[in-house]
Amino acid sequence: METHLSIEIWAEVKGGTGFNRIVATIPNSFVLAASRREVWVFVAYVSDKILVVQGPPIVYGKLQHIVATYDAEKAVLYVNGHLVGSTHLREESADNKINEELGDMAGFFFDKDTCDNHKPSVGSAKRKNLLSVGAAPKSLGKLHGSNFFNGNLAHFSIYSHCLTADDVRRHVRASQQINLIESARLSSQAKAKFEQAIDIAPSNERFIKEYCAHLCCSIGNDVDFQTSDAFHGIKNAIYRLDKINHLDGLVQLLRVLPSKSSYSEMVCGLYNSIISRNPCFFSQTKYMSLSELANIPFKFSLHNTNNSDKIAVAASIFRVVLSDRTLSSVYSSDLHWIPHIENDAVVVSLVCQAFQGNPDAIDLTVLDDCSTANDCDLIILGKSCLQVRSFKISACKNISNEAIGFALGKWSVYLQKLSLSKLPISGATFSSLQCCPNMMVLRLESCDQVDDQVLLTIIQTCPKLKEVNVDRCFLVSDTFLRSAGEYLVLLEILSVSWCSISDVGLKDFCKSSVSSRLKYLDISNCGNLSSDGVMKIAACTELSHISLNGLGDCNDSCIGEILASCHKIETINLKNTNPTNQCFKDLCLPALKNINISGCFNLSDLSWLQNSNCLECLTACGVNLLTSEIVKNSVVKMTCLKYINFASCHLFTDRLITDALSSNSALQTSLAEINLSGCIRITDAGVLYLTENFRNIVSLSLEGCRRITDKSTKHIADNLMMLEKLNLNGCKGISESKLKAMEELFGRN
Structure with missing residues (x-):
């Protein structure tokens, strides 16, 4: 042959x-x-x-x-x-x-x-x-x-x-282009005939239906429709129908557009054109029933965005549909009161939660615009939602303590989870919470007026509390810690980062019976703590998560004793602490899944991770003593590693990829996220090897890698088919045109 x-x-x-x-x-x-x-x-x-x-x-x-x-x-x-x-x-x-x-x-x-x-x-x-x-x-x-x-x-x-591969791709593109040209020619002829027919008989229902169906079919599902002739054809049709006030034609287009989020802006334009001319149109038209209209926000993902215009359209549709009392339960729960809510984002959030089967959960943090909700909205919620079990709200500056207190008073018997963050709430707000027998989760992050007395009022009447988070509540001190150890006998999760606790309060808490069942503890950035106090955490032998971030006084003896006693540790955050290699000598952490040693500048050995076969995430930003050989010796047995962050580790060269990571073939399939930002010695050769051998990567950051060039962008585009996030900021060797092209492929960094 x-x-x-x-x-x-x-x-x-x-x-x-x-x-x-x-x-x-x-x-x-x-x-x-x-x-x-x-x-x-x-x-x-x-x-x-x-x-x-x-x-x-x-x-x-x-x-x-x-x-x-x-x-x-x-x-x-x-x-x-x-x-x-x-x-x-x-x-x-x-x-x-x-x-x-x-x-x-x-x-x-x-x-x-x-x-x-x-x-x-x-x-x-x-x-x-x-x-x-x-x-x-x-x-x-x-x-x-x-x-x-x-x-x-x-x-x-x-x-x-x-x-060659380039030849094949060129042939495919050429064939597709020929097909598109012929298709566009025929589509244009059909469009012109339809428009002539509509001019002659604008009230002919059959012409309108077939015209709209033709326009939408001509887009297809695989074309970048916003740059296509078909897209502009639909835009012109909307303008044409809008100009002659043909609302039936506009609603026909709304009905037949394909169910894709990329059509959402077009849907918003159609809906607004119709509703601006006749606010009651959807209650009167025979072309689209209210039950069909009810699905439009979900069909085009108008609800799953922080775009204010799309949220406004989704909220308007929900109000129109729910104004019909026969459809008050169309979203799986009776929401006849929704039209009275003023905030669009709140309306959308509530309908979506009910539609997803969570009518007893109110989460006003999903959409950014929920932060503009006001007292009236919350009072309506308090009156209309009678058995709320979960309530979450954040940074709502227009809501007063009185409105929050009113709603909590209505729900206190049923509440199981309460999350209030970045709110200027005072003790009076919680007076209605003195009877919360079912409360299990309390989160009050960044509520700067919450103090020991407020928390004592709550925890004394909430015996089922399992989780308490008071991060950045600067007025919380040792008094709360002692009370938590005394009253919260079921406590499993405690987060007090940035609080004013000291060694005395932490020691008292660790002596209590609660410490023996605690699974999660975050004392990050509590500046009054020393290694003597932190060392007492070793008594919490059931801990699976510990965060000591920012506790610079934590030394080898403190960290070593904690890790030696807490054998179930899965996640530990030692960022900006002060351990040395001696701290981890002879240490075995078989259950470890996630470790952060960023900023631990004295570490130059990771061999103690060899037996951590379950490790999934390794973060070591700025640990400048690490070399490729050190990493090679530590990852050789790891089969589950998914995330690596070696940002600003300046000693790493291409050997980190070609020698260290490649020494374990299991990493070629397990690794999904890699951050090598600031690793200034990485070159195109390293990127080529990475993209050819680690093809399951979904997130890659090479920010500030000055030695990589346009060649690396080609390697990334050709080989990383699963990539979703890419950061090439500060890569001075890459041309502006290539950076723009990569931004179009993977989005803005």
């Missing part, structure tokens, strides 16, 4: 399930087929050797671009412009292995006599190597051929050279 070969064809499979269907073949040369196992396959023969490539599953009823290439050493298969499989030459005799390879593949590629028909006959010139498309050539047993292709084949080409 030819030493270099390429086959190109468009194929649409319509049937033949369970049978082998040949696309194209030359005996003793190649076979391209849709196998009975419902995958694309390519088999190439040369002399006494064989190459077999298995591709992706067949898609029935869809035209696919197939390219197969062979260069005497390697066979490659492309589908729709994407490389889907390749294989190198097998050093085995076809005479010895053909039955094993193709005999076994008789159930995989071809029927038995077809296999015999295609078996290489080295040195034989008896058979003419004729090209056959759509079937196997006739044989002694089958005079009319066999393995017929069931479907459509078009634009077959065969080349005596190997098409």
